[in-house]
Amino acid sequence: MSTRKHLVALFAVLALTQALAQTASAQQGYPARLDLGTAATPQDLAQFYSIPPDGRGLPPGKGSYAEGQKVYADSCAVCHGDKLQGIPATGIGGDRLIGGRGTLASEAPVKTIESYWPYATTVFDYVKRSMPLNAPGSLTDDQVYGVVAYILGEANIVPKNAARPAQGRA
Numbered sequence: 315m316s317t318r319k320h321l322v323a324l325f326a327v328l329a330l331t332q333a334l335a336q337t338a339s340a341q342q343g344y345p346a347r348l349d350l351g352t353a354a355t356p357q358d359l360a361q362f363y364s365i366p367p368d369g370r371g372l373p374p375g376k377g378s379y380a381e382g383q384k385v386y387a388d389s390c391a392v393c394h395g396d397k398l399q400g401i402p403a404t405g406i407g408g409d410r411l412i413g414g415r416g417t418l419a420s421e422a423p424v425k426t427i428e429s430y431w432p433y434a435t436t437v438f439d440y441v442k443r444s445m446p447l448n449a450p451g452s453l454t455d456d457q458v459y460g461v462v463a464y465i466l467g468e469a470n471i472v473p474k475n476a477a478r479p480a481q482g483r484a
């Protein structure tokens with residue numbers, strides 16, 4: 315039998331199975347559609363976002379290298395190291411965040427924000443969503459802007475005094 319015929323046969327069996335299941339549930343007095351849960355509100359959905367390179371969806375806010383340095387020391391250094399060098403040995407330790415330029419095509423690629431993260435918005439999105447690992451979502455948007463400015467500054471991607479690489483749009 316051809317693949318197409320197989321598919322047709324499969325769909326026919328699935329449709330029949332579904333029809334039988336519906337008949338069976340109707341006979342047992344179950345509603346055709348279970349009325350479970352509640353409709354998601356815009357507020358519920360707001361936590362599921364993604365920030366593309368053009369910055370759509372960035373929240374309003376700002377943060378400087380100096381502000382980010384403090385956020386980093388308080389909330390990130392314990393796992394990512396005081397020089398952003400990573401702490402691989404401790405198990406829960408975080409990745410190295412800077413360095414590794416030019417190593418990607420080598421035998422031992424060092425993958426960091428400096429060497430292979432393509433967009434500042436991705437760093438913002440990732441940190442806001444999932445860091446610090448032990449308390450994701452605990453930073454304010456300004457703190458996230460700051461710590462991104464700090465990491466990009468340490469990575470020599472933006473000047474340390476440029477301060478606001480990813481200022482949000484309302």
Ligand code: HEC
Nearest residue numbers: 389390393406407408409425426427441445446447448461
């Ligand atoms: C409790 C330890 C811990 C803390 C605190 C922490 N991180 Fe992480 N971080 C991790 C671990 C572990 C990973 C690797 C996660 C994975 O691969 O899924 C990671 C991954 C990352 C990455 C992705 C690196 C890459 O190249 O893939 C970034 C960026 C990052 N963390 C930034 C931060 C920032 C900024 C903070 C502070 C606001 C922070 N982290 C605090 C443990 C931590």
